[in-house]
Amino acid sequence: MNRKKMRVGMTVGVFIFLLIPVLALGTYPEREITVYCGSSAGGVTDLGIRLLSETVSKALGQPVVVTNKPGASHTICANLVANAKPDGYTIGALSASAFTQVPHMRKVPYDLKKDFTWIASYTDYTSGLVVRGDAPWKNLEEFLDYSKKNPGKMIYGSDGHGLGTHILMEYMAVKKGGIDWKHVPIPGGPKLATALLGGHIQAWSAAGTHVKFIREGKIRLLVSYNNERLKYGPEVPTLNELGYNLAIGTPLVIIGPKNLPQPILKKLEESFLKAMKEPAYLQFLERVDFVQNFMGSAELVKAIEEQSKGWKELIEVTGIKEEKK
Amino acid sequence: MDLWNSVLLGFSISLEPINLFYCFMGVLMGTLIGVLPGIGPVATISILLPATFKMSPISGIIMLAGIYYGAMYGGSTTSILVNIPGEAASVVTCLDGYQMARKGRAGPALGISAFGSFIAGTFAVVALTLLAPPLAEVALQLGPPEYFSLVILGFTLLAYLAHGSMIKALMMACIGLIMACIGLDFISGFERFTYGIATLEDGIGLVPVAMGVFGVGEVLINLEESIGKREIFKAKISNLLPSLKDWKDSLLPIIRGSVLGFFLGILPGGGAVIASFTSYAVEKRFSKHPEEFGQGAIAGVAGPEAANNAGAGGNFIPLMTLGIPANPVMALMMGALVIHGLQPGPLLLSQNPDIFWGVIVSMYVGNIMLLILNLPLIGIWIRVLRIPYPFLFPLILLFCLIGSYSISNNKFDVLIMALFGVIGYLLRKIRFEAAPMLLAMVLGPMLEDALRQSLIMSGGSFTIFLVRPFSLTFIGLAAILMAFPIIKWILGKKTRLAAELPKEDHT
Known part of the structure; x- marks a missing residue:
């Protein structure tokens, strides 16, 4: 009798023990x-x-x-x-x-x-390719054409080797049939902005920090990497609109x-x-x-x-x- | 925005109650750790850095800045009364300050330190206000080649002005440069010296190293040196206000110290420590009674104390306008700004005028607070000096532990901190300075990035450093500095200002 009681008790105990996680699930989160x-x-x-x-x-x-x-x-x-x-x-x-x-x-x-x-x-991230407000290139086409025709002249910056903004630029170069340009990795948006505004680089493949400079009119957006156009540059097309069709x-x-x-x-x-x-x-x-x-x-x-x-x-x-x- | 409006903007920000509060906390803590030997501004700022994550960036930077220039005030108290430098920039104050105290003139020594610090501190802030905006304009013209040349100039100055052995300073700088190579190289995407440890991809952090070397290491050395044999000046301190003669003797040294300190502070590689040493040497040369130096000359207290405060102010110029930290403290400040998404550099002034002017103007306010803290309330700090080390040191170690973990919640940083604690202790034993190593850890990546960026731009040609006027100027200055000792050596003359200092070594 006593043993039976114990057995029942143990079984119930085990059941309750097993049930704990299930019960806990019902009330997630508990802590x-x-x-x-x-x-x-x-x-x-x-x-x-x-x-x-x-x-x-x-x-x-x-x-x-x-x-x-x-x-x-x-x-x-x-x-x-x-x-x-x-x-x-x-x-x-x-x-x-x-x-x-x-x-x-x-x-x-x-x-x-x-x-x-x-x-x-x-x-x-909001990202895109920008140049200085007084730069001669009005759109991506002109920019790529110039870079292609002047090998070694174009210097662009991005946050670092192998980051999305760098990869995209090199992809555009491949699509254009190869462009001989120079990539200067400069970590940090504000440093890149300084380099672009100071004329040390001619273009900036940017992720985020560039938007406030676009708003201030100091720099010009050539293409937006996002799927939607940028709010502050509604006339500038996206990469996919230009036929790149990238799932990125x-x-x-x-x-x-x-x-x-x-x-x-x-x-x-x-x-x-x-x-x-x-x-x-x-x-x-x-x-x-x-x-x-x-x-x-x-x-x-x-x-x-x-x-x-x-x-x-x-x-x-x-x-x-x-x-x- | 013209200057007047900018300064008004600065006042409107720094006088906000919350910022006043953090400014006060900063200068209070600065004085405290300045007074306490065994912990200086580098260790304190690195410990408190994680705490600023939760504050607004302005409050955070105002507080950290307050700690730095506050420590310059507090450090002199310990030097004068105990003959132990409260922190590194007050080492030379021991020489004459303690002698003055022994002759019963502790009051005037403390008084002139506080007044000298106040005058120099205020001078530095005014100069900062006037000079920073035009410099930020010019700084926009500086690209990677100029940054490379500027950092080279900084390293040269560092070696030239180092107050210990030049070779040892250069060796420490080299170790710092090597440590700076650890991590992911963002130019090529290669991992360097990481041995497959993911944490090392970001390199060795400055903060845990600073905390170890300047916090733990300092505690260890103090344990060994000073337990039980601390001689605190017991006599009642009177006559805090210096006499007319004292003023006459100190006024010129204070003015010279302010100007000298400020400009040494601007130079990359310069700062409060170098400024105070140089000022002492200069005053000794200028003095009509050089034999009094080391025997309690008030000029030997006034000059260096002014210089280290002006130097602390001047330090903010390269940081705020160029994004180049002049010393480990400024490197930590840069870290604090970057954590809040603010990049110190030429664009800081136009993009974040609130931060720029808020912080600078808070220093006017802070200097006034410090004058009050360090003159009428000097008694408190003398009592603080009597805190028994057995209570103080475990607390510092505890804060270092918490601080190093909370930077990025990573146990690895705690290990680094502990390891560099031991290294810092050993360095002190063999009389190597840690500051050049820390500075090199910060400037190293800048130097390398700038070099490689420049060479990418020039297509591999080194002439890019010589054809650009600014870059050429910096390289030229560095070359002249390097040639100087050789010329003097050939002529058989004493070269470095450090030669003027007594051989006795306090650091």
Whole structure:
């Protein structure tokens, strides 16, 4: 009798024990959620996710804490998320370049197809090619023609070797049948702006920082790399309008480790997408000149796959790759 | 925007209560760590850098700046009363300041330090206000070749003005340059010396290294040197206000120190430490009674104390107009600006006038706060000096631990900090200065980038450095500086100002 009681008790106990995770799922989140951010404090990646986390935290009733894990082009952050427990309490916010560009150039310790659950994208870089306001080239065609006809004369700058803005320029050169121009890597938008305005480089393949100079009329946009035309240069076409047909972009994404349970994914996806519609967040994007590129999970999976393929092709065609030792 | 409106804009920002508060916190903390041996502005700013992530960039930079020039005030107190430099720029103040205190003239020594610091500090801010805008205009003309030449000139000056052994300074700079090579080379996309460790892709951080060398290392050396044998000047300090004769003896040194300090501060590689040493040497040369130096000459306190404050102000010019940090403290300031998405350089003034003028004008306010903190309230700081080391040192170590982790929440940085703590201690034991190494860590990548960018622009020809007028001027100046000691050596004369200093080594 006594034994039987004990057995029943134990069975019930085991059941309850087994049930805990299931019950917990019902009430997710029960404790604070940590968001690893791929950039250091202060950038758009960081400020954007902080704004969103605040809203999400209010909606979910648990703190959503952003912890910066910067370094190695956001790949450190990606790896941390890849190795986290898929319980929804550790997610990441970082640039998709860590998945769609970097792996084609260097070895990374994760697999973009196997290691992640894609939750949402919360913005995309505004990027494009600019020249000084008093430069003679009025559009991309004229600019490329001049560069082609004057080998070695054109000097353009970008944030660094192997970044999207560099790859795109070299791709345009390949499409033009090869252009002999010089690429000067200068890290940091403001330094590039200084170099362009000071006349040390003649063109700047830019990601973000250029927009305020366009607004001030100091520099001219020749082409926009985004899918939509720039608000402050509505007459300037996009690359795809000019017939390049590229599946590229550099969205900032919110991700979790693989096998994130469906209900948790749903909850996170919904709350973050809802937070992006808040006026405070939209105003923030407006202020930093970033694009409203809000994708949900399914859409993002597709986009990442396409963009990874797109960048891979560009990187191979242009031959930009870290050489094997 | 004309100058007057700019200054008004600066006042409207720096007088906001929140910024006043952070300015006060900065100068208060600066005086505190200036007074305390074992922790200086480099360690403090690196520890507090992560705390500024949460502030507005203006408040953050105002506070960090306050720590720097505040430390210049506080450092002299310890030098005069304990004969231990509170921080590096007050080393020479020990020579005559402590002698004055022994002769019962601690009051006037402290007084003239505070007044000299105030006059020089204010002079530097006025000069900064007038000179920075035109310099920022000119700076736009400077491209990669000019930056390369300018950094070369900076390194030359660093070696020329170093107050210790020139060879040792150059060796430390080389080690710094080598360390700067670690990480992802953004020009070619290659990883260098990373050994497959992902964290190393971004190189070795300046902040953990600074914290280790100047925080942990300093604590270790102090543990060894001064526990139990600290002799604090016990007598009551009176006559803080210097007499008329004191003023007569100090006025010219203060003026000379201000001007000298400011211009040494502007030069890349210069700064408060070099300014104070140079001023001491200059005053000794100018003085009618050079034999009094080292025996308690008030000019030997007034000049260097003015110079280090003016130097601290002058330092902001290359940072704010060129984006070149003159010393490790400015390198940390640059880090603080960059973290907030602001790139110091020629465009800072036009793109972010609020930051630029807010910070500069806050220094007027800060200097007034400091005068009050360091004269009527001097008693507090003397009491602070009596804090037992067994309480103080573990606290510093704790802050270094927390600080190094919170930069990027990475355990690796803590390791780096600890490792460089030991290295910093050893360096002190064998009398190598760490500052050139830190500076080289920051200027190294600038030098390399500028060199390679220039060569890409010129298609591989080195003549690009000689055909551009600014670049040629800088290279020419560097060449003259390098040739100078050789010519003098041939003529058999004393060359470096450092030769004027007593051999005794406090650092």
